[in-house]
Amino acid sequence: MRAAASPAGVRVRVWDLPTRLAHWAIVTLFALCWWSAESGHMRWHLLSGYALLGVVWFRIAWGFCGSETSRFRNFVRGPRATAHYVRKLLRGERDGAAAPLGHNPLGALSILAMLTLLVLQTSFGMFAVDIDGYASGPLSRWVSFHTGRVFAHLHAFNFNLLLVLVALHLSAITYYRVVRKERLVPAMIHGRKDSRSMLPAPYFAPWWQAALLAAGIFACVALVVHLR
Amino acid sequence: MRFRPPRRLTRPMHALAISALLAVSAGAHAGTASLQQIVHARQEHFHMLGRTAKSLRDQIVRSHPDWTVVSDDAHRLQQLAAQLPSWFPAGSGQGHGVKTRARALIWRDPRAFARAAHALFSRARDLSRAAATHDRRTMLLEFRALGHACGSCHSRFRAHGSWW
Numbered sequence: 532m533r534a535a536a537s538p539a540g541v542r543v544r545v546w547d548l549p550t551r552l553a554h555w556a557i558v559t560l561f562a563l564c565w566w567s568a569e570s571g572h573m574r575w576h577l578l579s580g581y582a583l584l585g586v587v588w589f590r591i592a593w594g595f596c597g598s599e600t601s602r603f604r605n606f607v608r609g610p611r612a613t614a615h616y617v618r619k620l621l622r623g624e625r626d627g628a629a630a631p632l633g634h635n636p637l638g639a640l641s642i643l644a645m646l647t648l649l650v651l652q653t654s655f656g657m658f659a660v661d662i663d664g665y666a667s668g669p670l671s672r673w674v675s676f677h678t679g680r681v682f683a684h685l686h687a688f689n690f691n692l693l694l695v696l697v698a699l700h701l702s703a704i705t706y707y708r709v710v711r712k713e714r715l716v717p718a719m720i721h722g723r724k725d726s727r728s729m730l731p732a733p734y735f736a737p738w739w740q741a742a743l744l745a746a747g748i749f750a751c752v753a754l755v756v757h758l759r
Numbered sequence: 760m761r762f763r764p765p766r767r768l769t770r771p772m773h774a775l776a777i778s779a780l781l782a783v784s785a786g787a788h789a790g791t792a793s794l795q796q797i798v799h800a801r802q803e804h805f806h807m808l809g810r811t812a813k814s815l816r817d818q819i820v821r822s823h824p825d826w827t828v829v830s831d832d833a834h835r836l837q838q839l840a841a842q843l844p845s846w847f848p849a850g851s852g853q854g855h856g857v858k859t860r861a862r863a864l865i866w867r868d869p870r871a872f873a874r875a876a877h878a879l880f881s882r883a884r885d886l887s888r889a890a891a892t893h894d895r896r897t898m899l900l901e902f903r904a905l906g907h908a909c910g911s912c913h914s915r916f917r918a919h920g921s922w923w
């Protein structure tokens with residue numbers, strides 16, 4: 532291990548594997564959902580949609596029972612703390628040694644907004660009625676044709692909101708890279724950061740906990756999809 | 760073929776739509792006032808088509824479909840498909856100052872449009888025949904083919920929404 536006094540700080544483990552996998556799965560599946568909807572490959576659209584539905588719920592559950600840096604409790608902050616952080620950010624101040632390792636308060640907002648819209652997007656899709664090829668969502672049987680069309684329109688509208696959030700997310704990452712010289716993307720890949728934090732190492736949940744949770748959630752998704 | 764008035768035609772909205780349609784087929788060309796009615800009636804017809812197809816699909820995705828509903832819906836789809844070309848009198852598409860997604864191409868290439876409409880009719884007829892076998896798997900396949908007939912006509916002749 533390098534000396535704790537080095538200017539860049541020490542290499543510490545920040546993101547656990549389930550969180551990173553969930554993140555990149557969301558990115559990939561989102562792209563797949565988008566492409567398949569655009570090109571009319573509705574079978575792929577529904578399959579990637581179900582997978583995304585599962586991953587999103589997994590990430591939400593992991594935010595309550597996963598590793599410390601993944602838990603909402605540890606990074607979601609109130610408006611006052613967030614405003615304070617934004618002022619510091621604008622003044623160009625860096626995080627002190629007391630700053631927590633995980634997401635900053637702005638990242639937290641972005642995560643909450645994206646997870647919420649993804650839950651809405653996938654839920655609308657489940658009830659959407661399609662008129663161009665009959666790839667209606669698996670729960671559309673429980674709503675009328677008209678209601679199913681309303682869901683399809685909400686699904687299309689909410690997608691635009693998601694695109695806006697994705698654009699914001701990418702610009703924030705670019706800002707941190709260019710202005711603050713912080714490389715957030717590699718950290719989300721290998722899970723480590725240079726940190727000056729003096730706080731004790733965070734708690735990491737065992738991998739089998741993630742595996743059990745994922746298995747449970749995907750079983751539920753399969754059940755809902757086959758609900759007739 | 761014996762004519763059975765379709766169950767769902769009894770609603771006032773649909774009666775209105777049908778009478779608008781009859782009015783249209785009576786007079787060859789229409790003014791702007793009735794243009795709106797033509798388009799409205801057409802969209803009502805398409806909603807009926809959509810509702811009927813959904814009703815059929817909702818049955819065949821179940822493990823125990825109500826085959827009476829399935830076969831009624833299949834026949835109704837066939838009837839609607841046969842009428843479909845009459846919902847598009849000349850001058851009722853885009854570019855005539857009325858809100859519609861019917862592309863001008865429909866009237867520029869009437870043969871291709873007629874083929875697309877006929878494809879729907881054929882698929883609906885196959886569906887009616889398959890309904891008699893009470894075989895869900897066949898029905899699901901036929902239904903997918905019907906969906907392709909809707910989708911491929913829409914992709915050519917129905918203008919896309921600007922959801923972005």
Ligand code: HEM
Binds near residue numbers: 649658
């Ligand atoms: C977050 C993931 C998803 C994204 C980004 C997404 C995106 C889209 C987009 C862009 C469209 C085209 C909208 C239009 O042009 O009208 C679409 C259509 C559709 N999606 Fe999704 N979708 C997602 C998840 C789902 C899920 C989970 C389902 C449920 C199985 C689903 C079912 C549908 C259906 C049935 C349509 C066709 C609606 C229509 O034709 O009007 N989607 N989706």
